[in-house]
Amino acid sequence: MSDATTRALSLLNLLQTHRHWPGTELAARLGVTERTVRRDVERLRDLGYRIESTPGIAGGYRLEAGSAVPPLLLTDEEAVAMAIGLRVAASQRLVSGPETTLTALAKLEQVLPAPLRRRVNALADAVQPAGIQSGAAVSSEVLGELALAIRDHERVRFDYTSMTGAETRRRVEPHALAPADRHWYLLCWDLERDDWRTFRVDRLARVEHTRVLFEPRPLTPEEIEGFILVARSWTRQPVEADAVIDLPFAVMKEHFGIWGQGATEEDATHTRWPVGGADFRETMYGLSWIPTGVDYTTDLAEPSRSELREVLERMLRALDAPPPPPARSMTSQHTVTP
Secondary structure, three states: OOHHHHHHHHHHHHHHHOOOEEHHHHHHHHOOOHHHHHHHHHHHHHOOOEEEEEOOOOOEEEEEOOOOOOOOOOOHHHHHHHHHHHHHHHHHOOOOOHHHHHHHHHHHHHHOOHHHHHHHHHHHHHOOOOOOOOOOOOOHHHHHHHHHHHHHOEEEEEEEEOOOOOEEEEEEEEEEEEEEOOEEEEEEEEOOOOEEEEEEHHHEEEEEEEEEEOOOOOOOHHHHHHHHHHHHHOOOOOEEEEEEEOOOHHHHHHHHHHHHOOOEEEEOOEEEEEEEEOOHHHHHHHHOOOOOOOOEEEOOOOOHHHHHHHHHHHHHHHHHOOOOOOOOOOOOOOOOOO
């Protein structure tokens, strides 16, 4: 780096630390003449920095806001503080989209020296924002890589470990990252399944950029929120069962929409759909969403199977029994005396 460039960066660092600098003091700190300071100020102006100068004995220089964001010089402590703040902002949803925060974080951590990255990781582990419960550990590097791929509309590959422990290699078009409850989720178009899929980011590994760009498929914010809602509820439940529905896979998916995630083709005319809940009542509620008139079978296990049958039998008896007589209307009777 040339002496002129080094000096200009030193000047920029000084201008960022104080609101106003007399020209004589800048010259003294940099060990140059005031004329050289003026030339270095012009170099910074050519780079997009808006520097105001005032003449006279009390005159000097000050860095002003411009129409665009120029490069910034940060001290080690400032860089670490910004990285920690960006992580907190992303987890707290302090901006309209967490990808914005994550791309900024990825850019910053990409240029941080290794000792500063270790400081950021140590502080991030120690700092727990209010209202955020601890969840599965997520690599900030993975989050940053995914956020950059979303910003650039670039296809990626990654390894994924499912809830059951099955490992697969996925090729996707990433669309959105969202923090929900205690986890991060990636919403993307799965190129192998030819459908939308949502993945827990803490189960992702070996993110690979393909350098293949894609045109994003349209999704409304409400649709994105719906996909994340389904993913949040897609966890192992105390009572689980499969329903084999008398509907072809494509017809079933069209009817269920995003709630058809996890369904698989049983054969040409049947679809297997997992359903579950905290108890047999929630499982029954899920089964009630199967379209009217469509037959299905289920492998609901005991004792939930017997409990559900007992409840349904009582309901049927109540529906078959004659309805109770209507309640009598209680009216007040008054005797009118002439």
